[in-house]
Amino acid sequence: MAPILEIKDLTHVYSAGTPFEHTALNHVSFSVERGEFIGIIGHTGSGKSTLMQHMNGLLKPTSGSVVLDGKDIWSDKILTRQARFRVGLVFQYPEYQLFEETVYKDIAFGPKNMGLDAKEIDRRVRESADFVGVTPEQLEVSPFDLSGGQKRRVAIAGVIAMEPEVLILDEPTAGLDPIGRAEILENIERYRKAKNATIMMVSHSMNDVARLTDRLLVMNHAELAMDAVPGEVFRRTDELLEMGLDIPDVTRVFLRLRELGLPVEPIYTMEQAISALRQLKEGAAHA
Ligand code: ADP
Numbered sequence: 327m328a329p330i331l332e333i334k335d336l337t338h339v340y341s342a343g344t345p346f347e348h349t350a351l352n353h354v355s356f357s358v359e360r361g362e363f364i365g366i367i368g369h370t371g372s373g374k375s376t377l378m379q380h381m382n383g384l385l386k387p388t389s390g391s392v393v394l395d396g397k398d399i400w401s402d403k404i405l406t407r408q409a410r411f412r413v414g415l416v417f418q419y420p421e422y423q424l425f426e427e428t429v430y431k432d433i434a435f436g437p438k439n440m441g442l443d444a445k446e447i448d449r450r451v452r453e454s455a456d457f458v459g460v461t462p463e464q465l466e467v468s469p470f471d472l473s474g475g476q477k478r479r480v481a482i483a484g485v486i487a488m489e490p491e492v493l494i495l496d497e498p499t500a501g502l503d504p505i506g507r508a509e510i511l512e513n514i515e516r517y518r519k520a521k522n523a524t525i526m527m528v529s530h531s532m533n534d535v536a537r538l539t540d541r542l543l544v545m546n547h548a549e550l551a552m553d554a555v556p557g558e559v560f561r562r563t564d565e566l567l568e569m570g571l572d573i574p575d576v577t578r579v580f581l582r583l584r585e586l587g588l589p590v591e592p593i594y595t596m597e598q599a600i601s602a603l604r605q606l607k608e609g610a611a612h613a
Pocket residue numbers: 340341348349350368369370371372373374375376377
């Protein structure tokens with residue numbers, strides 16, 4: 327089967343031909359397999375949001391192509407339109423885009439645009455609200471009466487109500503408290519399992535991407551600097567630090583332990599840390 331997404335030699339120039347001309351993506355290529363959970367990391371201004379907005383056709387490449395399920399989404403109007411629904415994009419701070427009178431109408435906006443009938447729209451609104459923990463009572467209030475975390479959930483419900491095959495989230499936990507963050511991440515994992523969906527998530531949390539993703543794309547100054555499994559990416563500590571990025575907390579602790587002479591391998595998740603420490607303890611018991 328073809329990859330669900332193929333990004334081929336993608337370049338994006340903002341305000342081309344003006345004094346504000348800026349190349350935000352420079353010959354970026356990668357592909358995404360069905361069902362993968364991809365993390366995107368990179369310093370501020372490296373091009374992450376610009377890249378995400380190409381995945382569903384919101385931005386048009388200056389050159390290069392975005393291929394969804396084997397077809398260039400810009401080769402035909404119908405394909406461009408389909409990409410909007412098949413690839414769901416949750417913006418950075420999506421709560422600023424809520425605008426309807428009620429939460430219900432906001433969640434219904436996407437399914438309505440898809441041309442679904444009223445009964446199907448209603449099913450999807452209720453199902454996705456329930457999925458993210460928005461109560462039936464909350465569906466009737468104005469989105470502006472909700473807390474920040476609740477608004478974020480409504481915005482996410484509005485995207486998953488389109489039941490996209492690919493769910494793209496641009497820093498979905500930014501600005502939330504630890505409980506709100508955990509809830510959003512749990513919702514993403516559940517959506518992935520329920521729909522066998524492909525996930526792409528931009529994040530500043532190295533701990534989160536290390537724990538959740540299958541593969542990481544590292545953006546640096548408009549270029550794709552790395553495309554590898556988390557273990558491989560986090561092994562390149564010096565390069566990451568040079569790009570203004572961090573490494574997971576446990577990775578940092580283990581690097582320090584190695585410096586102190588303990589026989590541990592580099593790791594990047596809490597589970598790996600626990601099993602490595604267990605081995606170390608057993609080794610000590612047998613010594
Ligand atoms: P990131 O999400 O990694 O912080 P962005 O994709 O938002 O990066 O931005 C990449 C670069 O493109 C930045 O230098 C930013 O200032 C610039 N940029 C973003 N949006 C626009 C725009 N609409 N017009 C001009 N430049 C933009």
